[in-house]
Amino acid sequence: LFVEAPRGVNAYLGDSRYAQENLDVTSSSADLGSRLRHLRRIHAGLVSERPYEYSHCVSWAAARFREYFALLPNTMLKNFPPGQRTRDGSPFWSGTKRVPAPIAFDPNTPSHV
Template sequence: VSPLKSRLASDDAGQPVDDTWTSHMAWLGRGDGKARYDATRLEGVDAIVSCVDSLADRRAIDELSCRTRCALLDAGCDGDAVSCHVAVPHRTMPWSHGPRDAPEWEPPSCVLGNFPHAWVHAARWAKDLFVDLFVEAPRGVNAYLRDSTYAEENLDASSSSRDLGSRLRDLRRMHAGLVRERPYEYSHCVRWAAARFREYFTLLPSAILKNFPPAQTR
């Protein structure tokens, strides 16, 4: 396990310069799972430079800053985007009341399905496909096997409020998971994986290129 970010930052700061003092603050666990830091380490400290990893730790540091009335410099990064929030007791708002990050951008579904042209499109497409293949499909099959009322509540047209397309998709999943593609041994899993690879990385791209030739889309 690599060292904590806060430990590395404290070590990189080096020896105290003038009245500047650096120290790594150890995280103390609690039964409720919330992060807590030792406030006694802040005696005589004027400011906290926060460089922790998780949102829970950032909230704990913010709470500690407010409780001990220490100024807080909170720095964060997400890819190539960086942020820095300065909180001074009785002068500025604390980190918890500062500006929040903008909502995550969602690419249109038509772009993901037909014209992915950036790495973020490919990443989102892969994530959605993983959830569909390895989360939603097995969950639906297991629910059908364990719950005797699942079919009536979710698949029956007379009692289910779901639209026809959703019910047909679930029925195909049930048939594939229980009959058509049900694996009984390791070789069946390999065959299923090879078929999915061919479907998503050979057949679908070929169909897109056939429907939208590059010469006609420039």
């Protein structure tokens, strides 16, 4: 989120051969899915999610918070409810796999801002 995408954008902007060498989908060794995701991250960084002012940065950060701390945990809970069992009957959520707790954004909570 904070390393891979910016690194790709900087490489794309700084090296005129970057797109040809790293995003060539006709290459026989190309992992098309991986290259497409990489290209989408570059597009997001330069076009679709590019912040033009401070309020855009705040909106982007709020959207990422919601995605990672509310939507993804809710999806996991929908797919694997707290009482879920594995095929052998042991609890799915055990050991290092703990039941996620979705978090609503609160601007008064220091760790949220």
